[in-house]
Amino acid sequence: MNELKVNYKNGIITVDDITDFDVKHIFECGQCFRWNRESDGSYTGAAFGRIINVNQQDNQLVIENSSIEDFNNIWVDYFDLNRNYHEIKRVLSENDTIMMEAVEFGKGIRLLNQDEWETLISFILSQNRSIPIIKQNIEALCKKYGNNIGSYKGKDYYDFPSAEILAAVSPEEIAECRVGYRAPYIVKTAQMVCNNKILYNIKNLSVREAEEYLLSLSGVGPKVAHCIMLFSMKKYDSFPVDVWVQRVMKELYGLKTQKETTLFAKNKFKGYGGFAQQYLFYYAREKGIGKSNS
């Protein structure tokens, strides 16, 4: 892998000659919920207890409010900067005009490597809800239970509340964050994660074993388990099937059921299913594929 062309001056980190990277695609493809677009097109967000601002000019990535140590220790992995997406996209597009179009549409997507606890609770909250509401719920949860980690451009930021904190509150109180019937799922899952720290060790297990543990948690079914494995555990053969993915797979590949879709993806995309899923999800949601058209 090529060395990253990193510079650091006046508190601003730049990375030159970056490819297959688009902040809009990355932050708006549905994998994360805590990044918000600023008026200049950059994105500001909180992760791993830090607040950073991310922007790009052509092939230059610009990160503000980060130290070089944090860049090396956190953000290189978080933004998956050492992975060759050109090769992934080439393989997925081979002999497949559908994937070719989806990949072209979301060509700047990178799969973020997020915190597993935050990803777990975020996707429990995601069930049967739209992305804007999920973002609202998570912000409410962070503001109510997270630590204030500072302010940036006049706005206060809070980190994601720990399992210990959420295990100790009542579902009724959590429901004040407007999470509805998911409130008891959060408390039960937080308690299970506190009791056995298994969550933080399953990254190294096989997909089968990791999935088995995740499915034992309250509020986690197959779709949510695959999102957690894909977005926080580098399990790139995961293939979450939600309403959007099922719609686009029906529309474009003629797959009628979720079971058919899962089997098809496993056979077709090999180890790259997770990437394929994300290009397809972004394409479907942005274009409204299968909603009412055609």
Add this chain to the structure above:
DNA sequence: TTCCAGGTAGCCG
């Protein structure tokens, strides 16, 4: 008003 949203738990055959 009704329908839908990055689904899952619980129950029934």
Add this chain to the structure above:
DNA sequence: CGGCTACATGGA
């Protein structure tokens, strides 16, 4: 196992 359905809430 597969098929139902209830579930809180807010936006369109």
